[in-house]
Amino acid sequence: MTAYTATVTVRLKRGVLDPEAETTQRQLERLGFDLEDLRSADQFEIDVDASDADAAAERADEMAERLLANPTIHDYEIEVAERDA
Amino acid sequence: MTVSVVQFGGSNCDRDAVQALAEIGVDAELVWHEDGLPEDTSGVVFPGGFSYGDYLRAGAMAARSPIVDEVRDAAEDGTPVLGVCNGAQIGSESGLTPGAFTTNRSARFQCEHVHLRVENADTPWTAAYEEGEVVELPIAHGEGRFEVTDERLDELERADRVLFRYCDAEGEVTEDANPNGSKHNVAGVLGERDSVAVLMPHPERAALPDIGPTDGQGVLEGFAE
Numbered sequence: 355m356t357a358y359t360a361t362v363t364v365r366l367k368r369g370v371l372d373p374e375a376e377t378t379q380r381q382l383e384r385l386g387f388d389l390e391d392l393r394s395a396d397q398f399e400i401d402v403d404a405s406d407a408d409a410a411a412e413r414a415d416e417m418a419e420r421l422l423a424n425p426t427i428h429d430y431e432i433e434v435a436e437r438d439a
Numbered sequence: 440m441t442v443s444v445v446q447f448g449g450s451n452c453d454r455d456a457v458q459a460l461a462e463i464g465v466d467a468e469l470v471w472h473e474d475g476l477p478e479d480t481s482g483v484v485f486p487g488g489f490s491y492g493d494y495l496r497a498g499a500m501a502a503r504s505p506i507v508d509e510v511r512d513a514a515e516d517g518t519p520v521l522g523v524c525n526g527a528q529i530g531s532e533s534g535l536t537p538g539a540f541t542t543n544r545s546a547r548f549q550c551e552h553v554h555l556r557v558e559n560a561d562t563p564w565t566a567a568y569e570e571g572e573v574v575e576l577p578i579a580h581g582e583g584r585f586e587v588t589d590e591r592l593d594e595l596e597r598a599d600r601v602l603f604r605y606c607d608a609e610g611e612v613t614e615d616a617n618p619n620g621s622k623h624n625v626a627g628v629l630g631e632r633d634s635v636a637v638l639m640p641h642p643e644r645a646a647l648p649d650i651g652p653t654d655g656q657g658v659l660e661g662f663a664e
Binding site for chain 1: 495496499503531532538539541542543544545546584586587588620
């Protein structure tokens, strides 16, 4: 078994309104920043032990499907890296 | 025959639901989610509140608790199930009903009275009303914007699964009358069966004559024998 960290990033699908991101963007503009757009995302770092990186990714994928993301409004992506156990 | 009002940590409209059901002569009891669904349950309410502190997404945690599997089985056997506000979020998060309820367009918590147009009066939850009738109910939510793909919404509308839409006092469904940015002003929808329904407004908060209007009683009549 190898120690991995699976990073799951959950984003709203393109076209789904994100009022919190809009509010954050407006506030940045009020602070004088010049920006074109702003998107927010949730990120989960999950430490797992697995036989290989694919197995770790598969487990994280199931976690995203069953809880971390809502398929009606979210897309998600997974990155897996070895970690120092 | 008793309706189970399922309590999660953070539910806060559970007792209101029991009281409102008693007002129309429906026997109901509080059921702590860890105790499981009583065998003689004649109906299920997922009440409003902030179950699990709205962690991750409103309703996300409660929707994965074991009692929801029992409710799903009961619903498949025809037991009536109603989700109100946080209960509606639990219903959609669990897949009992379509779509998702997410952050209001205003990004704010909104507590106000709204008008709703009855879109389909041919369900247990709306049989007390006429199609097109305008009812007034309170809302109190930060994540009530109904979101669903255009294709799915089209399917739902063609199958007459939209129960209520936000409208003005005259029954016109307008953007101005849409409190939270819900797609096509949808405030409540049916599950696969018409015995399963969710809505963001609170019928149980408009059911006791002593404290105000009683437009919500009709929704609760869905549990009457």
